[in-house]
Amino acid sequence: MSDNQQAPDPEKALVDIQMLVRAALQSADPYVMGRDLEMILTITEEALQPQGPE
Numbered sequence: 001m002s003d004n005q006q007a008p009d010p011e012k013a014l015v016d017i018q019m020l021v022r023a024a025l026q027s028a029d030p031y032v033m034g035r036d037l038e039m040i041l042t043i044t045e046e047a048l049q050p051q052g053p054e
Contacts, residue, residue: 013047 017040024036 010047013043016043 020036020040020043024033027033027036
């Protein structure tokens with residue numbers, strides 16, 4: 001994450017993850033499922049990065 005980016009809001013991250021999980025579960029397309037899992041991983045990695053001094 002660059003210096004000018006802020007960590008995502010945890011509640012927004014959970015809402016985004018919930019939406020992606022629902023889309024992946026409803027899809028029969030392995031590409032869509034994989035894409036959604038990659039996006040979930042990215043969201044969680046960003047949300048769990050240690051916070052620097054503000």
